[in-house]
Amino acid sequence: MVSSNTFHVVATELVVGAYSLAGIAFVFCLVCPWLPTSLKEKRSAGDAVAHSALMFGIIATPFAIWSGLSSAPSGDMGSPLLANKMLLSMSGLGLALGALVGRWRIGAAVWETKRSSIIQACSGAGATGLMLLTASAGGKFSRGESLLDWLHLPYNEVMLMPTYLSVILLLLGLTCTVIGFRPTD
Numbered sequence: 635m636v637s638s639n640t641f642h643v644v645a646t647e648l649v650v651g652a653y654s655l656a657g658i659a660f661v662f663c664l665v666c667p668w669l670p671t672s673l674k675e676k677r678s679a680g681d682a683v684a685h686s687a688l689m690f691g692i693i694a695t696p697f698a699i700w701s702g703l704s705s706a707p708s709g710d711m712g713s714p715l716l717a718n719k720m721l722l723s724m725s726g727l728g729l730a731l732g733a734l735v736g737r738w739r740i741g742a743a744v745w746e747t748k749r750s751s752i753i754q755a756c757s758g759a760g761a762t763g764l765m766l767l768t769a770s771a772g773g774k775f776s777r778g779e780s781l782l783d784w785l786h787l788p789y790n791e792v793m794l795m796p797t798y799l800s801v802i803l804l805l806l807g808l809t810c811t812v813i814g815f816r817p818t819d
Contacts, residue, residue, distance in 0.1 A: 642701035649698045650769045652691035653726070657762025659684035660733075663745055664755035677745060684758055685737050688730050691765065695727055702772070719771045725803060726764030732810030733757035740813065750813060757810055 659680045666677040702719070733754055737744055744754050770787070773780035 638701050638705040642698065642705045645694055645698040645701050646769060646772065648694040649691055649765060652687045652694060653730075653762045653765040656684050656687035656691060656730075657759050659687065660755045660758030660762070664751055664759075666745075678742065681737075681742060681745060685734060688734060688758060688761065691761075692727060692730050692734070695723060695765075699723060715771055715774060719768050722764050722768040722771065726761045726768065728807060729757045729764065729803075729810075730761035732807055733761065736810050736813050739816075744813075753806070753809055753813060757806065760806070 662680040663677055663684060666674050666680065699720075703716075736750075736754060736757070740750065744750050767782070767787075770780040770782040774783075
């Protein structure tokens with residue numbers, strides 16, 4: 635039988651790897667118009683990689699969350715770090731779902747206009763950033779260190795979404811929802 639700690643490490647690495655790949659592919663798709671012609675033709679491959687990796691990351695995220703909760707020491711369930719991890723991972727999951735719904739509804743045409751390209755890439759890359767912040771907080775929780783220690787992030791304080799961040803995420807989420815569910819011709 636695999637322990638919950640070991641399963642959490644595997645699930646977390648799957649999530650981090652999938653979202654990292656998706657983030658790189660989203661950025662590639664965004665900058666494609668400014669690349670040489672030989673690379674511009676690869677946008678459809680970047681689109682497929684971005685959304686497939688994002689879907690895999692979404693599927694793996696609940697396993698990482700559940701195994702993380704079951705592997706946490708019993709006295710640490712009220713930890714501010716865990717609250718921050720939940721906030722960051724759920725926000726990343728929401729952005730990722732918005733990007734996938736938009737792509738599903740609009741199709742590859744999501745990359746044809748500048749506005750929808752920017753929104754799609756920001757949603758996908760934003761989801762990646764939030765998941766990587768979640769992983770960094772996990773490293774701080776389990777090992778007492780993370781790759782982002784040089785940023786001096788307030789992991790031990792519960793980030794109750796400052797108003798400006800709440801407004802930005804709300805507007806981005808609403809924009810993705812409107813674009814994703816607008817009638818197609």
